[in-house]
Amino acid sequence: MVSTQYKSRGIDQALADLEVCYHAANPKSRGCRDLARRVLPGGNTRAVLHYDPFPLFIDNASGSHVRDVDGHDYIDFTNDMTAGFYGHSNPIIFAAIRKALDNGISFGGPHSHEVALAETLCGRFSSIERVRFCNSGTEANLVTMSLARALTGRPLILAFKGGYHGSLMSYTNINAGLNIDINNMRFADFNDADDARRALVTDKDRIAAIIVEPMMGSGGGILAERSFLFALRELADEFGALLIFDEVVTARFSPGGLQDVFKVRPDLTSLGKSLGGGLTFGAFGGRADLIDRMDPSSQNALMHSGTFNNNVLTMIAGYTGLTKVATAEVLMEVNDRGDCLRSKLLEISTSRGVAFTVTGYGSVLSLHFQAKAPVDPSSVTTTAAQRKLSHRDMLLRGFCVPRRGTINLSLATSDEECEAFVHAFAGFLDDHHHQLPAIL
Ligand SMILES: Cc1ncc(COP(=O)(O)O)c(C=O)c1O
Structure with a gap:
């Protein structure tokens, strides 16, 4: 990632640049998707896992990590859309x-x-x-x-x-x-x-x-x-x-x-x-x-x-x-870890002047590029392009996150991995704050 290269570019251009990097990094996933498309509409059987230009095809998973068919290792913050609460292969x-x-x-x-x-x-x-x-x-x-x-x-x-x-x-x-x-x-x-x-x-x-x-x-x-x-x-x-x-x-x-x-x-x-x-x-x-x-x-x-x-x-x-x-203590611990991640993300976004809020509860965090926390779905103003930008960027930084912007921790997610997420997200904000809404 180059911190100055996205300055003064529109979000569409930034997305296009990231898409080039994504294609270059993931030829095997693209190949898998092309093959899958012959028998599965869009190469997909679960709409929520689809994103453009093509989703990463996962080869294997363990603990808090997933690895894709191109051999990249990701820290998993998708965790099967909260179903993977225990981490992979507990x-x-x-x-x-x-x-x-x-x-x-x-x-x-x-x-x-x-x-x-x-x-x-x-x-x-x-x-x-x-x-x-x-x-x-x-x-x-x-x-x-x-x-x-x-x-x-x-x-x-x-x-x-x-x-x-x-x-x-x-x-x-x-x-x-x-x-x-x-x-x-x-x-x-x-x-x-x-x-x-x-x-x-x-x-x-x-x-x-x-x-x-x-x-x-x-x-x-x-x-x-x-x-x-x-x-x-x-x-x-x-x-x-x-x-x-x-x-x-x-x-x-x-x-x-x-x-x-x-x-x-x-x-x-x-x-x-x-x-x-x-x-x-x-x-x-x-x-x-x-x-x-x-x-x-x-x-x-x-x-x-x-x-x-x-x-x-x-x-x-x-x-x-x-x-x-999943004892009561363990549940409390993972919720606390989520709350800690939540406050650190807010801290780094505020320090960079980006309008940002994190909703959710405990170990489930929904990231929104808007100053005010939504109280119902109609008050979510974060755009699809903003979500795509952070999704694409965080994937390229080695974090498996969902397109829709709601990340979640599994019991295998460590404090160090949350720290790494904060660090990567700070990098994303540094590179792309020009394409995100500013705190007024
Ligand atoms: C609140 C809620 N209810 C029901 C469902 C459906 O569950 P399943 O995907 O196991 O059918 C989901 C799935 O995301 C959900 O989030």
């Missing part, structure tokens, strides 16, 4: 998985491992009296929303603009994409309880549930205000709707998730990502009287099934991670 979880492989991986019958994980989740989340497993966060939300409709006999779900509850429920652009059942959705502004009330009044007796992320993840790492979540609890009770917390991302913030931090008790909770110990995972749970309606031995049980719901490896990896690795 030895304790790996030992448990290896042992499990010798005993068979697909039993086709109930087994003690699912009971152990269920007991662990019920023990950690005070609102979860019963739990059931599925295969992804998307699926968990689909089921909780369907369950709410079935139990209340009401057709509508109230969600929040800019929220994300899975690939079929992505509300940044409500009418786009593959969103399902959109006519039976209603939307209010995040962190605006009055707007939620208006929606409930408008569709009185027709809203089955309010679904909310206690921190909007893909919406920009925007934390719900505590008073907002309290108000939603009260509104749900007042209007006879159920309250669903989507804690697919936020469960990692404390043993009992963000609901425990905020002390707000939802009726139902959706889980996923990191709680599966690095394997494919989804779960939902909540009040016993609600989830028990799925008890297949009861009359008129609500049918809920799924071939891999009790996947042996996932149950073991999830249980091992939660009981042997």
Whole structure:
């Protein structure tokens, strides 16, 4: 990186310059993408991992590092979009998985491992009296929303603009994409309880549930205000709707998730990502009287099934991670490390006069090139070009970061690696502050 070369250039030119460097550094990734494109649209099967001109193809990973097919080593601050919470190949979880492989991986019958994980989740989340497993966060939300409709006999779900509850429920652009059942959705502004009330009044007796992320993840790492979540609890009770917390991302913030931090008790909770110990995972749970309606031995049980719901490896990896690795102390430590990184990033951006803010919570940090922290997705003013600039630049400096700007720490991320990130980000700001908004 050359610190003066980008001075007085526009952001488009800076991006073009970085793109040349990126092409030169990553011929094998480009080749892999070209081959992949023949069978996968765009060479991709997970849209969030796509970025232009082509994404790095990863060859292997261990601890806090990933290595790409061109042989570059990166410190990983993507960590599989928060699902890689334990770091790559956590030895304790790996030992448990290896042992499990010798005993068979697909039993086709109930087994003690699912009971152990269920007991662990019920023990950690005070609102979860019963739990059931599925295969992804998307699926968990689909089921909780369907369950709410079935139990209340009401057709509508109230969600929040800019929220994300899975690939079929992505509300940044409500009418786009593959969103399902959109006519039976209603939307209010995040962190605006009055707007939620208006929606409930408008569709009185027709809203089955309010679904909310206690921190909007893909919406920009925007934390719900505590008073907002309290108000939603009260509104749900007042209007006879159920309250669903989507804690697919936020469960990692404390043993009992963000609901425990905020002390707000939802009726139902959706889980996923990191709680599966690095394997494919989804779960939902909540009040016993609600989830028990799925008890297949009861009359008129609500049918809920799924071939891999009790996947042996996932149950073991999830249980091992939660009981042997992710103790309350460890969670606090990684959150503290994230907070420390947050304040250092703010420090270096302020000293360079760049308008910059970091939202998120603990070990999940959303970087925005704007002075004011967004309170809902509509107040995110950072442009796609600014995100692309920092993404491209940080990749070239050896840091695997996501295009959308939300980085996260795994349990394998060290203090030294956070320091290295700060140093690299300072280099990025030194080179590119001309193309970023200034503090006024
Ligand atoms: C808040 C939230 N809910 C649900 C999901 C969907 O989970 P999955 O990708 O496992 O289907 C995600 C994924 O990013 C998420 O961030």
